[in-house]
Amino acid sequence: MSQKNLAFGMVGAATIGAAAILILYSTMRPSGPAFIDPADQSLVIQGKAIYANSCAACHGEALQGQPDWRDRMPNGKLPAPPHDKTGHTWHHPDTMLIDMVKHGLVPGKTAPPGYQSDMPAYGTVLTDEEIVAVLAYIKSSWPPKVLQAQKEVTLQRRD
Template sequence: MKTILASSFARLAIGAGAAALAGAVLLYWAGRPSGATFIDPANQDLVVRGKAIYANACAACHGAELQGQPGWRERLANGRLPAPPHDRTGHTWHHPDAVLFDLVKNGLVGGRTAPPGYESDMPAFGGTLSDEQIVAVLAYIKSTWPSDARRMQKEVTEQQRR
């Protein structure tokens, strides 16, 4: 009788542990920011919407052709850097999607998406663009990259998600 009770208790404990683990995983995935998943540049609906949003919200600084501002690697007199390009010549594709999403939504934040104390002219768009609009802009930007840059950026995104 003790063996049967011990065996039943062990199965119950294992089942409860598995349920708790599944719940924790579900809470982790549900609590992630909406920009944390892979943003698919092959989604043409997103790309078309993102192109229009980019033209209105981003092109003034980053260029209509995603070329960035001239001298984007050289500090200005105020110590800040000009807007970088988002085409293949820039470094945007070196960052995972969650970081890109955070940069657009919250701007460059020292200690999180920039070195501590770093100042930038990059505004936070979280108050003017919805999460879905930010994802669309990023899908558009990514759609313009050559296949090798898209592949490398996807790998960086997947590595961060592990």
């Protein structure tokens, strides 16, 4: 075997090895978006329309939530919180926000044990892409410091 053929063989083997490592790494990483970035304006526009149709009735057209959202109603449930910077949405990582929209608030998982909520599960109504678009729209209203804090929480919570 010539040195030229040997060199090509070694480069080919190294390339295949690197590709195998990348494939293995990508299968070990968490699935789903690492951070839903509201910089994608087409995603934000899509999310705004979905939010208006599916979320605004409870969470408010301007993301303001229901009045007195921290005070329990007579039925023991809390009103819908705001999704703007005054609420607590930005305290949660994206994976949890996606789970909350998709499955509703699940006691012991995305809500305290025993918690009851009027938040419906949208997993059969909205696609994963539509849920991501809604969250991009919500996040587009946050000031840079709040968005950065939520990004840090999201990236820290990736397991």
